[in-house]
Amino acid sequence: MLRINLRDGEQVVVNGAVLRACGRTALWLENEAAVLRGREVMKPEEANTPARRLYFACMMAYLDPAGRDSHQEAILILLGDLINAVRALHARMACATFARLVAEHDYYRALAECRTLIDHEAKLLGGDGAPAAQAH
Structure with missing residues (x-):
């Protein structure tokens, strides 16, 4: 059983349905x-960097079980690109943990790990991250 406390106007997505x-x-x-709480949801236009695209693909795999195979393929391609691009040990470890969680179909926890990658990427790019990157 899971209890979710929501503030007035706060959104939550349950099995793809947006509730306010x-x-x-x-x-x-x-x-x-x-x-997913509203702050954990990424809009397609916010998926504008490698780590954000990975987050979006993972989020879709989590929310869209019927299309999970196509999302899984996208995750594998995006993760491969990201692993080849990152050099920092903690980012490479986050990629490995993310890969394990996705292999176990634990997409919710994989999203949390991907936020670590988004934060790392934002620091490298000098940005402050999008709302999904700051949800912890």
């Missing part, structure tokens, strides 16, 4: 579901 709280709301999920 009206007033302070507590939701109890009593079975397994794909759940």
Whole structure:
């Protein structure tokens, strides 16, 4: 069982459906579901760097089980490109952990690991990251 507390106006995605709280709301999920808070959701136009594209593909695999095979293929290609590009040990370790989590179909935890890569990438590029990059 999972309890999610939402502030007034906060969004949550449950199995692909976007829900918005009206007033302070507590939701109890009593079975397994794909759940992302609004700040964890990345819009397609925000997937504009290698790590962000990887996050978006993983998010889609998590939220769209029917299309998971095509998302998995995209993840493998994007991850391969990212592994070849990163040099920092902690970023390479994050790639390895991400790969393990995706192989285990633990997409939610893989998204958290990918946020580490987005943060690393933002520091290298001198940016401050998008909302999904800062959700922890």
